Amino acid sequence: MAALFEGYTLCGVGPVQNSCNLGILGVEQGRDNDHILVTDSSRSITVYKVSDQKPTASWSVKQGQKISCPAVFNTQSQEYVVVTDDKVVRVWKEDDVNLEKAFKATVSADVLRVLSATDVEPVVLFCCGAVRFLDSLLASPQQPIEVVLAEDEIIRWSSIVKAEHQLVILFSTEKRGEHCLYVQRFNPNTLVKHRFETEPGLSAPISFSATCRGSNIHLLYLYLNGSVYESLLPLRSSSTGAEGVQALSRSLCLSLPLGEEKLMSGAAVVLDEAHVAVVGFPHPSAGACKDYLCIWNTHFQTLQASKEMAGRIYSKLWCYSGKLYVCHGKMLSVIPFECQKSSLAVAMGKLKEPSQSESKSRSFASSWTAQSYGDVTQATEIKSRMSTRNNSNAKSALTVEQLIEHIKTNALEDVQAEVCEFIRRTPQADLQLAAGSVALELVSRSQKDANFYPQCLFLQLLETRYLCYSVCPELLSLAMVKKDFHLCQIAFQIFSDIPEAVTCACLKAILSTPDSEMETVNLDTGSVLFMKELTQAQSRSDEEGGQLNGICPTALENDVSETPVNKLQRDPLSLDMSCPVGLHKGALLNEVLQTAYSDRPLLPHLKDLTVPQVIVFLQYLRFLYFKYSHDAHKQIQDLRTPSISQIIDWVCLLLDAHFTVLAVAPEAKRLVSDLHKFVRSQVKLYAELGKIEGSLQVLKTSKQSEDFGMYGVQVIELF
């Protein structure tokens, strides 16, 4: 869990010149954790002691001069560094009062920023992309600066990342809509250019945050559409930069919810490996207002803490030593926060123990020395090995991606052959992952293409048992549309997570399909056999008992609602034991009866059944119930058959869902009263059984206590 604590205002923000630029150039770490260096875009630099909320020192430049980059503190020399008017580097100490009297040097090219990290020499980043250490630059200020970037390429963002023995400068550029990331490493000096993956409709990343964890730099960047992506960059360079532009692989780690309002800006900063602070994006439950500071957990995509910020939030967010610095309204606020490891994440092993510094605000290290070359070559080797392995895999068989591509386009026969082959060849573990995507693709093709319906493939995929309803929800509805009851039956048997709505839809489809059509369907033989057994037992007992009511089971199928009038005077307890539905329909209904469900969600959907459907279904349930009560011993044990309690549960549900209908509908009257009579007789029977059980229980307990009376003589033997 993470928490945001009560914040406080550090300072006011000067008058804003235009709406999208705020009065603060930057907030940088001061000489220790409690000091902060705020560079004002009007002409002053102020040092604040955060815990006291007080400025401790302030310097400003002369009128006419302009501070062009945030001031930084050089921890090695205990000096402040700032650049004025793009070219003048000024260096001064804490006790220098006048900035004009401080050391100045004019360099030959425009400086973009001075980047500083603890215990390393500050790095000067020029607008043209060149990089110099500050000490070497000041040694000969007029040294020529090479031009790295193209002519109209502009640096949008830059950052310095320091790990134990490595210093990396990251900056992103924009050139006519193309966005690139440059990674500058030192010793050896390498500059690698990466291209951001672009998608239609997705503009440039609007906010970056880089941290170093383990041997990788984790670069997190935020797009206006709310996606937060993460890219991993190795700390140590694996190439010399000669390879040209590399694509930056990325993974989506968070999708922020968007409000209705169009967003213009936003900022995100990494707090630790699982938490990200975001401003400028709306709170998911607070409506359109976007003046929130939120902490999100990227592992579980959950909002962990939020805080409403008064006034407009500028998309600037800094994080130093456990505190967030947010500009909002006319002030700069400090908000302390705390991120605890989610215990679930620990339990699931998702969160590794941090081996090194977690965020850039906390990245301290002893010293930065030259890096050994061995590591570079090692990393290259690993990379090349990995690529060859991928190739060999691709040659041997179709990958899932390839297969999916083929499914999209190839002919039915080809697809069938390929998928069969794929299922046969893929190892179980991989198949578990692939089966779902293959099924999804097959279903979507089938939905688009009326002639494309590979039933045998679906059955085969089902048989792998790696599918469940949630993996491929469209499969059942597709089968319903195609009237493929066989597939439905198998799916009912295998899926354990069919939603109640779908169960009811299937039930409705089954009940509405005429029996004549049903009988042609090829069904699982076991279930049909069971139905045959049930109905045959019926006809047998009819014959044996001489109970000729003139109705053979098959003749009754379609006209169940018309109860013969001549049976009105019959014995109230004699049972109508004819099966109201055909064998195949019965078999399918049995599958429905055995699905898992919860009664509360099921009830509203059950109400969708029409009156005739309800009556047929209830008749069938009654048939089963009578059957079970009378021929319990004849049940075929080893088949998948609905249990008596399942049947009774469904009867209850159906009565609950259609109580009024059954009370009003004239055709239901006889059915309900029959059922009632039978249930009443059963209740009587069980009441009697209860009594017998009690007596038997007493007999059993009384047997245990042997009574010797007051006196007895026994012979015992000890061994």
Add this chain to the structure above:
Amino acid sequence: MSTDLTSAMGEFKVHRVRFFDYMPSGIRALAFNRDTERIAVARVDGSVEIFHSSDRCFQEKIIPGREQCGIEGLSWVGDRLFSAGLNGGITEYDLTNQKVKYTTDAYGGPIWAITGNQQGTHLAVGCEDGTVKLFEVIEDTIQFERNLDRQKSRIISLSWHPSGSKIAAGMMDMIQIFNVETGHSIHRMLADRGVGTSRSKECVVWSVVYLTDGTIISGDSVGMVKLWDDQTGTLIKSHNVTKCDVLALSVSQDEDSLVAGTSEGTVVQFQFVSMVLGKDDKEWVRTRTFKNHTHDIRAVAEITTAVVSGGMDAQLVVRPLLDKIEVRSVASALRKIHFPHRRLVTCAKKSGLMLFQYTGHLELWRLGETEGKGVPGSSLTVKRNPEKLLHLKVKGEDHIRCSAVSPCGEWIVYSTASSLRLYRLHCDNNNVSITKISKLPKVLSSANQLCFSSDSSHLFSASTQSVHLVSLSQSGCKFVATLKPKSGSHQAIHLLAVSEDGKWLASANNDHEVHVYNLQTRKAHCTVPVYSSAVTAMGIHPTTNCLFMMHADQQMFEYSIEHKQYTDWSRMVQRKGLHHLWVERDTPCLNVMFNPQNPSHVILHDTYMFCIIDQTLPLPDNKTQFYNQLTLKSLPEEQRKAHSHAFKVCKTFKDILCVEMMSDQSLVVVERPLEDVATQLPAPIKQKKFAT
């Protein structure tokens, strides 16, 4: 009766006797002495028992009660024990001699409560007339000091503030706090009556506890445990514990735990714990409920590591508090004490008679006779039913302390606290008559333990520290000698054992000392090294004259009287250790017997089993199956030898009061099934259960 029944090694004819209608008396009061670790228990019949809480709760002392002596409260003052009852008197007990020391009338009508202060200087009693009377405890006696302000209703319960300056008194509908100095009431706190129909009934404050921090805790007839502040006299908190009465309260020594006994038979524990971990903000919170009783719990006591409770179902339950126990051991097991740790039955071995000792009378029974033989496991047909020969009522109000029947069946003796009576029995065919022996020697005025020699020619009567030897003859009895140990404690003798050949007598006292006397020289012969646990039973072997002793911690020792040292077997037992299942049994062995046919056999029994120890067989180690009778039974005979060990335990019988080996090799097992006891108890509070 034929002796060939016992031809097989371990085959016995057993007389299973269930007609001893022994009824344990309900427990009325408990008091725990932390310094000596003794629990004093007062029963409804007026008897007071002392249990040693750290010696497996062995019942060390029994002070028999009297008719019409209802004890209402017990209190330790130092190591002196006082009781008070509805007869209006305060009684001090002489624990060394196990008798009442004196009784002083408090002149306040029936006394409902007695409690001593922690300083050990004063006793306070709460009387029917509404006074709290203070008695000063002085050497050898107590002296009335003064009354506190008299109240309108009776004083039901009392509790001293640990400082001794204030007393809380529970009464009808209220609690009063008295300043001991002035005797005036400081606060009066009203206890609410119940709601509904019980509105009209008075609320009886059955129990109060005064804590150091000024909190007063009360338990009342409405079923509430209430916490009061003595500064303001206000209710702090109340817990509804039961629908019936809360009859007893007890607080632990460090005042962090409180137990309440209810008339539903439950004990409810409260603990003084901080609501937030690590903070000092503590509150009394109801934590646990124990249900070990079927009837009213009249008394509870929180001892160091356990809760002791007793009530109308007559059992003493020692329930360990597992959070206070560091090492789980036998000592920390739940213990239920149903029967006294003394023998209430003596058998005339040679004539097949049994003497049952009730509180106020004796019964003499003759065992039945059978015919024929039976295979093991079968019951024999009873040719002649057992017969009650005698019902002997005690003269006077005192209850019987001990009794004995001689092996020949001719003599019966019993003793109360004040008198000893010896009778001679005449039995010709169906006519039974007894004659009381008059003119007893003076030394036979009262006895702590009685025993006859095996030839019935002598009677041994243990008084406090000495044993008097009296010879018996047709003409009467004659004092022969008094056997005294050379040195030792003054504690009373509770066990006697005489050798078959009449040469040796052993006595054991409450300081765990066992003295052996030579009956020929009538001198003390030796003293067995004192063991840390009490002797619960002992016997002298008929052929080897070794003294076999059982202790409360289930250890056994065999001591050769002739060589004045432990036998090799005993040393081996101590070296190898006993099986853990043997040591973990929770009732003491109450009799040691020997089988004349098998000199290597020692027979022992406790409440749940009897056992033959075959000294020739190897001892079981902890890996051996201890209860192996069923296994052995299923094995063919030739393999049994390899699997058997020294302990042959028979668990066929339960709730055993006595096992005795008769002269004809048959065993008498006197059982008192607890179910039978339960049916004779008064009905418990009716509790509505579902569907009843």
